[in-house]
Amino acid sequence: MTAIQKFESFYTDLASMKIEQLASVYxxxxxxxxxxxxxxxxxxxEDYFSKLLHNAKYCTFNIHEIQETKTNNHVVTWQMVFTSSRMNKGKPIAVDGITMLKIADDRVVYHRDYYDLGQMVYENIPLIGRLIKKIKRALS
Known part of the structure; x- marks a missing residue:
């Protein structure tokens, strides 16, 4: 399996993955x-993922596209869907994002995620969420 195939496999089946498997990807x-x-x-x-997955009841990534931009550099577009008892009354939250990856020696050496933190967190906190949605409507 290539580094990109390992990356895609890990994230599309995140619920069944073990934290120790990160070392085969990164x-x-x-x-x-x-x-x-x-x-x-x-x-x-590994510590970061352990905390994130502990707080999420469910988490999966739908990878839309992986493009190699130049040798060993890739851009991945995705949608993450997760549930957390702490946000959105435990209902699923969908977040769209892009990841930039750099590969060396068949593992990821650089991973940079870009996504709207408001879409992920702030909009799903009752009082703050209503305020942010109201501001967005006023600006559009």
Whole structure:
């Protein structure tokens, strides 16, 4: 399996994956950045995933497209669907995003996620969510 195939397999079946399997996808010195935080090294990424998956009752990624932009660099478009008892009354939340990947030695060495943190979090907190949606309507 190529690094991209391992990446896609891991994320599309996230619910059944074990944290230890991240080491087969990511290098030991991976840099992982998303709108929430930045992490350096596989141990930091494993800790981050452990906390994220502990808080989510369900999480899956629908990968729409993977494009190689130049050798060993890829852009992935996706939609994440998750549920959390802490947000949206436990109902599914869908978040669209893009990931930039750099591959070396058949593992991901750089992972950068871009997504709307408001779509993921703020819009799903009762009082804040209504306020953000009202502001968006006023601006559109």
């Amino acid at each position: 290098s030991n010195d991976v840099v992982f950045i998303d709108p929430i935080a930045a992490h350096e090294g596989i141990n930091a990424v």
